[in-house]
Amino acid sequence: MTVKAEILRQLKHDILTLALKPGSRLGETALSERFRISRTPLRDVLKQLEREGYLDVYPKRGNLVSYIDLESVEQIIYLRVTLERDILRNLASRTRPLPPAGVLELGGILERQERIVRSGQDREDFLHWDDAFHQALFALEGRELLWDLIRQANVHYARYRRLHLLERSKMETLLGEHRLIFDSVVNRDAARIDELVQRHLHEDVNAAYLREHFAAYLKLPPLGEPEQPL
Structure with a gap:
């Protein structure tokens, strides 16, 4: 499993199990530090989460875990x-x-x-x-x-x-x-x-x-x- 795939799997798990609650902000800086990955591949992961309905992106607010x-x-x-x-x-x-x-x-x-x-x-x-x-x-x-x-x-x-x-x-x-x-x-x-x-x-x-x-x-x-x- 690639690094991006593992990060995607972990974030999906955290969202589905409510460890990351709806409305939680997923900041690129914090995620980059958590997973020790640069922002470019991390943005690919966040875009995939948005496409699948796990995240909503708001101007000035950033990436938020989608509300149910x-x-x-x-x-x-x-x-x-x-x-x-x-x-x-x-x-x-x-x-x-x-x-x-x-x-x-x-x-x-x-x-x-x-x-x-x-x-x-x-x-x-x-x-x-x-x-x-x-x-x-x-x-x-x-x-x-x-x-x-x-x-x-x-x-x-x-x-x-x-x-x-x-x-x-x-x-x-x-x-x-x-x-x-x-x-x-x-x-x-x-x-x-x-x-x-x-x-x-x-x-x-x-x-x-x-x-x-x-x-x-x-x-x-x-x-x-x-x-x-x-």
Whole structure:
């Protein structure tokens, strides 16, 4: 991996995990000293981050970590709800048995998430297994390519998910919803799928929690301008 690629990877990681908060200024001098690299290659890295939505560049203010755009988040959630609803319906409506290996994999993931919740371990670890749970469902339906497309979703959605995990009870809630989804698929209860997917993926985007606790992280309309409904 080249030096520029490593710096790009590290800055993306810091932004996605909220180590660099939205609105943080990424000054060229400080970054040059941190990574011991000249400004010319560093500017290439910053331009790439801007192109991918990690940074916004403002006159006289410089490079700022982008604020989380809830409109962009809503569109990714709409995509996920649409895809996962159909995938789970299909799985729960199958006449032939689900592959035992896939069912065992899902059960193992739920056990890992439960251990994380009980021990209060790293939320990043929980998020990893959250992704693994949904990926396994897509794989059962032979839709791995669609999951890969979702995983390429933008920086706004990735940080939105992490903000919600800062709420103390959120991991327990997600684990409980995963168990309900698992039971519905295994027990062929397709009638519950729509409600479960809507609750699991879409309900939070309208919640007041983010606006109450993390308004400084969000891209919100200027004062006096009404928000667009999500």
